[in-house]
Amino acid sequence: MIERDDLRAAxxxxxxxxxxAARLTAMSEERRGIRAIMGPSDEPFELFRGLNEIFIxxxxxxxxxxxxxxxxxxIFNNLGAAPVSVVGxxxxxxxxxxxxxxxxxxxxxMV
Incomplete structure (x- = not known):
C-alpha cells in the first residue's frame, strides 16, 4: 500500500x-472504511459473521x-394424556x- 510519505515524494x-495525490488519499481512506477509523477497543456491530454464531x-x-x-x-404425565404430540x-x-x-x-x- 502506498503511504502518505510516498505520495508526497511522488x-x-x-x-x-x-x-x-489528494484524490488517491481520499479514495484510499474511503476504501479502508469505518474499521480503520475505529479505536482498538471499539467493535463493529455485525450479525452472523460466521457459522459459530449460528451454532450458538x-x-x-x-x-x-x-x-x-x-x-x-x-405435564402430560400428570394429566394422564398421551405424549404423541411431543413426538410429532x-x-x-x-x-x-x-x-x-x-x-x-x-x-x-458458512463453514
Missing part, C-alpha cells in the same frame, strides 16, 4: 500532481426446546434442524 518528483443460536434453541419437552412430558413436534424439529444445517453449510457456505 508530488515532489513531479510524477503525480497535488490534486491527483441453534444450540440454545435445542436446549430451550429440550427443556420445554421435559416440562411438557411432565420432535420429528418436525429434527427436520427443521436438518434443513437449517443444509441451508447454512451448502447454500450459504
Amino acid at each position: 508530488v515532489a518528483a513531479g510524477v503525480v500532481t497535488e490534486a491527483q 443460536v441453534v444450540g440454545l434453541t435445542i436446549l430451550y426446546f429440550g427443556w420445554l419437552a421435559v416440562t411438557g412430558l411432565t 413436534l420432535s420429528i418436525v424439529a429434527l427436520f427443521a434442524i436438518v434443513a437449517a444445517a443444509q441451508y447454512f453449510t451448502i447454500i450459504r457456505r
